Amino acid sequence: MRSTITLALFVISLLPGFSQDGYSYKFKINGLADTTIKMANFYGARQYYNDTAYVNSKGEFEFTGKEEMKPGGIYSVIMPDKKSYLQVVIAENSFYIEADKDDLMNSVKIKNSPENEAFYEYMRKMNSLQPKLQQLAEQKQQETSKKKKKKLQEQIDETADELKSFRDDFVTNNKDLFIAKVMKASIEPKVPEEVKNSxxxxxxxxxxxxxxxxxxxxxxxxxLRTPILHQKLDYYLQKVVPQIPDSICAAAKRMTDLTGNDSNLIYKYVVQHVTNTYEKSKIMGMDGVFVCMAEQYYMKGKAFWIDSTQYAELEESYTKRRRQIIGVTAENIILPDTGGTWHSMYDIKAPYTVLVFWDPNCGHCKKELPKLQKFYEEHKDNGVEMFGVSTELKNGDLKKFLDKKNITFLNVSDTPEINENAVKYIRSGKTTLNSLNFRDYWDIFSTPQIFLLDENKEIIAKRITSEQLPDIINSHRENESINIKAKGQTR
Structure with a gap:
């Protein structure tokens, strides 16, 4: 008898929809049959496919697993058309949801899930009030009568208050549910009246x-598996925090501190998101955030998720970028001109030094160098000097180009002979290792590369064009003038 019972239980456990242990999320979508359906979960800004289930002839399917439950969050059950979907809260290890394919929102029936019952109560209320708000706003915009506009604004305010009251009550009445925590995150901090009147x-x-x-x-x-968190983090970083590298890095630290644990997934997400975003930023100077994040987290062993290969790649990028962030003192370059006379960039005494790395055989450089020569002629009597560094090892083409285009500003380069006898030149004090390794040290992966330095050889701007130089210099002069006046006033 015992063997018969054991066999029967084994057979039953193989039937669709039966789950003895772990999680079980059962669905029935009326109007679907004999197809496959996918589940996706939010992670930061995106959704990722998470699971697949087979839909039987009755529209029934199940997502099941041996774990206690899927990682919590808001998931989407995506219909075969890949356009319509049913959102569900995963915060319990089992539930049953039924809906009609052609009216997913309004036809939902939920069993064994307080989380999803509350979620759909919330969404239905929002779906009734938000279109009303939009309709009233459109009517107000089209209305020409001041009296009617005022009346419509009153209706807008009433509807907005109703929506706000419902949301606040929902959060209070469902405070033990995860979905209430999600909706609470969308509530903006309320500024007290005494602060407003300050x-x-x-x-x-x-x-x-x-x-x-x-x-x-x-x-x-x-x-992290909701559509709310990434939006809130990005808004804070881009709209609330001043767009200065130090401020952004301090904001990132504040966010990681709020996670309370450096093994927390949100901690990992914040570090990765901020680091990757600003490493790729096209805005000049914002790579300073990448440098700061690398120093604060990766170089200190606070990024538990990266392996040795990833660490080595990031360290290389960090090492190159930290040498060129806005505000750092540029490394000196000591190399000879085409006549063999050695020159030190630090010997240039001028309010502004334009440092340009270029190649006489580079098509873009051939167009840019004459522009830089014209710029030099127009600004050399106004505190601007130039320091050109050729990346071409053999300087024969450099001489020809300088003569042909009548380039008069200072240009230097290394040579095969100098590099073959590098130890001799370095030991004699003629040059430095970083001067001879300028291509790697300055990360010259393409040419031309233009940097603007101040009188102390601090980097003001980098990887810019000749056309941008006048505006950047003028802007810097204006800011310096403002700073001098401000210092005088504080005295």
Whole structure:
């Protein structure tokens, strides 16, 4: 008898929809049959396919596994047309959801899931109020009568208050549910009246910035699998925080501190997202954020997820970039001109030095160098000097190009002979190792590369064009003038 029972249980466990252990999420979509369906989960800004299930002839399917439950968050059950989907909250290890294919939102029936019951209550209310708000706003925009406009604005305010009250009540009444935590994260910090009435014009901003994360639980990794968290993080970084590398890096540290644990997935996401975003940034100077993040987390062994190969690649990128961030003192370059006379870039005494790396056989350089010569002629009497460095080892073509194009500003280069006898030249004090290794040290992966340095040889701008130089110099002069006046006033 015992063997018969054991066999029967084994057979039953193989039947579709039966799960003895782990999680079981069962669905029935009326109107679907004999097809496959996918589940996707949010992770930061994107959704990723997570699972696949077979839909039987009755529209039934199940996502099941041996784990206690899928990682918590908001998931999408994507219909075969890949356009329509059913969103579900994963915060329990089992539930049953039924819906009609052609009316997924309004036809949903839920069993054994307080999370999803609350979620769909919330979404249905929002779906009834938000279109109403939009319709009223459109009517107001088209209305010409001031009286009717005022009436419409009153209706907009009433509807917005109703929506806000419902959301606040929802969060309060469902405070033990994960979905309430998600909806709470969308609530903006409320600035007190005394702050609004402050004589300090920046008081509201300071309060908002300080309390921005009050409603967001940065310790709960499930938040990463919702559409809310990434939006909040990005808005904070791009709109709330001043767009200065130091401020952005400090903001990233604040966010990682809020996770409470450097093994937290949100901690990992913040570090990766900020680092990768600013490593790829096209905005001049923002690679300073990458340098700061690398120093703060990766170089200190606080990035548990990277292996030795990834670390080596990041360290190489960090080493090159930190030498060129805006505000650092540029490394000196000591090389000879085409006549064999040695020159040190540090010997140039001028308010501004334009450092350009170029190749006489580079097509773009052939167009850019005459422009730089014209710029030099127009600005050399106004505190601007030039220091050209040729990347071509044999300087025969360099001489020809300089003579042909009548380039008069200082140009230097290394030679095969100098590099073959590098030790001799370095030991004698004629040059330095970094001068001879300038291609790698300055990360010259293409030419021309133009840098603008101030009188102390600090980098003001980098990887710019000749056309940008006048505006950048003028802007820098104006800022310097403002800073001098400000210092005088504080005295």
């Amino acid at each position: 004589s300090d014009s920046t008081a509201q901003y300071k309060y908002y910035k300080k309390h921005y994360f009050d409603n967001i639980d940065m310790t709960d990794d499930r938040m």
